[in-house]
Amino acid sequence: MxxxxxxxxxxxxxxxxxxxxxxxxxxxxxxxxxxxxxxxxxxxxxxxxxxxxxxxxxxxxxxxxxxxxxxxxxxxxxxxxxxxxxxxxxxxxxxxxxxIDKQLPDNVSMGPFGWDVYHTLHDVHAWLNSLPASYPGIVTTVRAGFSFERLEILGVKISYGTGRPIAVIEGTIHAREWISTASVTWFINEILSSTDARVRSIIDQFDFYIFPVTNPDGYEYSWTDDRMWRKTRRPNGPCFGTDGNRNWDHRWSEGGASSDQCREDYAGPKAFSECETKAMSEFLTSLGSDLQVYLSFHNYRQLLIYPYGSSHEVADNAAELHKMAEKAVKALESRYGTHYGFGSVADAIYPATGGSIDWVKGKLGVPYVFLWELRDKGQYGFLLPPDQIIPTSEETFYSVLSILEDVWDALRC
Structure with a gap:
């Protein structure tokens, strides 16, 4: 060879x-x-x-x-x-x-941060760092750790008080999934700026930790070198990178992942071999029992899924998660008519182990864990045009609100 x-x-x-x-x-x-x-x-x-x-x-x-x-x-x-x-x-x-050319307008780094274009890692981080001054006492920047190339895994904490349950939003484990970054930043803006009574009534009940890009090396590389890059960037033999969503220490490498260093779904030499997954896992562990909700965003397939990725494992509250997902996809569809499927990872897609949501559910015991595969169903795939950023984000936020409402109702009982 x-x-x-x-x-x-x-x-x-x-x-x-x-x-x-x-x-x-x-x-x-x-x-x-x-x-x-x-x-x-x-x-x-x-x-x-x-x-x-x-x-x-x-x-x-x-x-x-x-x-x-x-x-x-x-x-x-x-x-x-x-x-x-x-x-x-x-x-x-x-x-x-x-x-690809349609995703990259010439003025991508010009003008204020907005959602009519996709943004580089530098611009995303600059925007995150600007938020505490705009929302003093509500927003603080947080750093989960550093990537292999020593880039920050940067996020924000949004809090309207003390003693609230924690919801974590994770974006862009897979580098080429730019709509994940764009939608998660849109969620941040909506959480902070919405004056809608329904939004405020539920958003204000949670503390949010939101990380738009949890694979900064890969995301940066997808802009500078290879638009279709998926993995992290740590060298592995003759190839680079590990699939960050196959590297978590829950049924690691049992199925739906590869041991070939050069495959897109390479699980890594061991669980948490990657700086990014290790840092995120340690940060999440530090949140303790207040962590009640974990929401992860990918694309594409138009699915809302929940643990587990192993066909041999069923979530302890699978019936509750299924009911919440069913309601959430109806809420999503009500905005623009976009249809989503739903179910467990293994049933809705295929068996795939070592993912973040499985670890958060299985190892941390977080009760409410979901993953969105955002637009579309393949017409554009990973290359969703910029004019779909806002409608994708808007409809998805309807489903996020639906889940948070259900969680809040459950926690109050």
Whole structure:
């Protein structure tokens, strides 16, 4: 396998040579493996062509679609192989670079912080640091720790009093999921500025700790070098990074994660091997029993899910979480008609262990834990246009309020 190591090392050097990777004529296919043999074939094909095949949505189980980005040079071979295996497919995105270009307006760093464009890590942190002066006595900045590259894992605490239950909001474990960062910052602004009586009646009952970017190295890299980067940035053999949402110490690497250092879902050499996941876990532990709610934001699939990612484990209050999720997706849909599915991780997506919400639920015992897979269902995938930031955030906030209302009612009983 020396050739593979050499190839990967060369590719890494090229990617870090100061010029962002381009995805001209890269095509995203939606494929439907109807047999376990199809799933096995897709993963083996991807392993054999590591720099030409990139899963946007993994092929883990039969009869659930997977989204696969393919380089121009590999497209004819990929389509031919699908036809030979009788695997159904369709083209979802013809040219990935065209969508990337639409996400990156020339004036992205100009003007006040807002939600008509996506923002760099520098701009997000600058905005967070400006909030205490704008909301004295209500907002303080908090630092959960540092990343591998010594960037801050920066967030804010929002508090309207003492002795309130704590809700934590986590954004952007996966670097390329920019709508997560954008929506979480929108939530911060809405929590602070809304004058709506319903919003205020529930928001004021909680202390919030909100972290828009929990993988700062990866997020920064997705801006400067590789828009489709997912993982952290610590070197692992010939490759870089670990999937931060497979690295938590709850049923670590039992399923839905890879031991291959170069795969997108690499779980790391051990649980909490990453500076980012270790720092976040220690910060969350320090909050103690007041931590009652944990909300995590990803994209894409339009799902609202709750623990667990293991098919062998059921949350102790699964029926309650299911009922809350069902109500929340109806609230979300009421804004713009956007339909979300819901259920446990294992049931709604596929078995996947080592995720943050499973650890928060299973190890810390936090009762109310949810994860959103935000817009869309694949038309844009990770490359949601900037004009969808506000509507995505608005509708999602309806579902957040629904859950917080249910939590508050439960805690008062």
């Amino acid at each position: 020396l050739w593979r190591v050499a190839l990967l090392t060369l590719a890494a050097l090229l990617l870090t040579a100061g010029k962002p990777r381009h995805f001209d004529s890269h095509t995203v296919y939606r494929v439907l493996p109807t047999k376990e043999l199809h799933v096995q074939f897709l993963n083996e094909f991807a392993d054999e062509h590591l720099h030409d095949i990139l899963f946007w949505e993994d092929a883990n189980v039969a009869n659930k679609s997977a989204d696969v980005m393919v380089t121009p040079r590999m497209q004819s071979s990929f389509v031919k192989a699908l036809k030979e295996k009788s695997i159904t497919y369709s083209v979802f995105i013809e040219d990935v670079q065209k969508l």
